[in-house]
Amino acid sequence: MKVLITGGAGFIGSTIASAFAERGITPVVLDSLITGRQEFTEGKIFYQGDIGDGVLVDQIFQAHPDIAVTVHCAALIVVPDSMTDPERYYRVNLTKTLDLAGHLLRNGCERMIFASTAGMYRPEPDLSVSETSALDPQNPYTRSKMMAELLLEDLSRAHGLRVISLRYLNPIGADPRLRTGLQNSKPTHALGKMIESYENGVAFTITGTGWDTRDGTAIRDYIHVWDIARAFCEAAARFDAIVPPVQPAGRTGYEVVNLGTGDGTTVRELVTAFREVVGDGFQAVDAPARPGDVVGAFVRPDKAWELLGWKPEYTIEDAIRHSLQWAERRRRSAA
Ligand SMILES: O=c1ccn([C@@H]2O[C@H](COP(=O)(O)OP(=O)(O)O[C@H]3O[C@H](CO)[C@H](O)[C@H](O)[C@H]3O)[C@@H](O)[C@H]2O)c(=O)[nH]1
Numbered sequence: 001m002k003v004l005i006t007g008g009a010g011f012i013g014s015t016i017a018s019a020f021a022e023r024g025i026t027p028v029v030l031d032s033l034i035t036g037r038q039e040f041t042e043g044k045i046f047y048q049g050d051i052g053d054g055v056l057v058d059q060i061f062q063a064h065p066d067i068a069v070t071v072h073c074a075a076l077i078v079v080p081d082s083m084t085d086p087e088r089y090y091r092v093n094l095t096k097t098l099d100l101a102g103h104l105l106r107n108g109c110e111r112m113i114f115a116s117t118a119g120m121y122r123p124e125p126d127l128s129v130s131e132t133s134a135l136d137p138q139n140p141y142t143r144s145k146m147m148a149e150l151l152l153e154d155l156s157r158a159h160g161l162r163v164i165s166l167r168y169l170n171p172i173g174a175d176p177r178l179r180t181g182l183q184n185s186k187p188t189h190a191l192g193k194m195i196e197s198y199e200n201g202v203a204f205t206i207t208g209t210g211w212d213t214r215d216g217t218a219i220r221d222y223i224h225v226w227d228i229a230r231a232f233c234e235a236a237a238r239f240d241a242i243v244p245p246v247q248p249a250g251r252t253g254y255e256v257v258n259l260g261t262g263d264g265t266t267v268r269e270l271v272t273a274f275r276e277v278v279g280d281g282f283q284a285v286d287a288p289a290r291p292g293d294v295v296g297a298f299v300r301p302d303k304a305w306e307l308l309g310w311k312p313e314y315t316i317e318d319a320i321r322h323s324l325q326w327a328e329r330r331r332r333s334a335a
Helices: 011-022 054-063 079-084 086-106 140-159 190-200 225-237 267-278 302-308 316-334
Strands: 002-006 026-031 045-048 067-072 111-117 162-168 170-172 204-207 222-224 254-258 284-287
Touching: 002 011, 011 026, 011 225, 026 054, 045 054, 054 086, 067 086, 067 225, 079 086, 079 140, 086 140, 111 140, 111 225, 140 162, 140 254, 162 225, 170 225, 170 316, 190 204, 190 267, 190 316, 204 267, 222 225, 222 316, 225 302, 254 302, 267 316
Parallel strands: 002 026, 002 067, 026 045, 067 111, 111 162, 162 254, 170 222, 204 284
Antiparallel strands: none
16 A cells, blocks of 8 residues: 655655555655755655646556655645745635545545644634634635635545545654754754854743743744554555545544644743753753744643544654754754
8 A cells, every 4th residue: 555645755744655654555755855855765656747737647557556645745835935925825725625535536546644733713712723713814824724624625525535634733743863953054944043052052032921821932832753654544444444435424534633642742842842952051042032932822632532543652852862863964964
């Protein structure tokens, strides 16, 4: 059995590919390499190209008729970029998802696991989100993901596409065996900036200390990328039980499952966890919030446990350790 992974040369897609391979399911990677990395495809079946390219997708299925499920990760994912160039985000994340779905159906591949975002929810007053929380996406990136989900749900009703959409927030860490990790060598996210500060021997700046959270700093639901990859594998393994080929009355072939820790991590808690890993010398200073920052949210994972038997296994400290090891490896290979 094989799995087609779009965006399989990216941070999350490449980790998912390794997780499937470890379970004896051969990944077939389709990636444009616009942001993905060629070296993340080494040793894997790899096609360079666009998810909207029907001829290429047909070729892939002719060569690999045993592809049983598609994991659709290919997307643009940078929120600020989506605000300055929304057309590109809608074209890639929405229109090309529509094209891809048509190509998959034409080739008889009706199972899709969609990499989505829990950023489309309006957080409850306690900042949690669950599958029943209202949708209220705040930027073109999260809107493009929500619209892509709506169109996939319509295709499931009309054409028998079956979809499990996994929604999560901030992936961190790296493949524990350090095959792959974050591609971006200049990340702007909190853990990336922490690693940069640590490596440069300067204090980390906590941007935003006046939020209504347990310690005043913003909250996120950081999950180890390997835990996310495991959830995709569980979704594939249980696909037909979760979304059966024939739907019971009143059901569509579309299921949403959120992935999260259930309590999240504030920026100060992330700093504390970082100190646990690197030692007490690591300093942090307070500063005003970044423009456009939000208080954040955390994800209740009850449904993931019920349907996928999944909950995160790695701690935040594990994820920090793996991120540091990956940063070190990348630096050495660049030297
Ligand atoms: O040097 C820093 C960097 C960030 N933060 C704070 O840490 C929190 C989390 O910020 P991140 O940038 O890590 O996470 P966001 O969820 O705000 O956004 C990031 O993660 C998203 C994924 O969910 C998108 O990829 C987005 O483009 C990317 O910036 C925020 O309060 C931020 O102000 C700091 O305190 N110091």
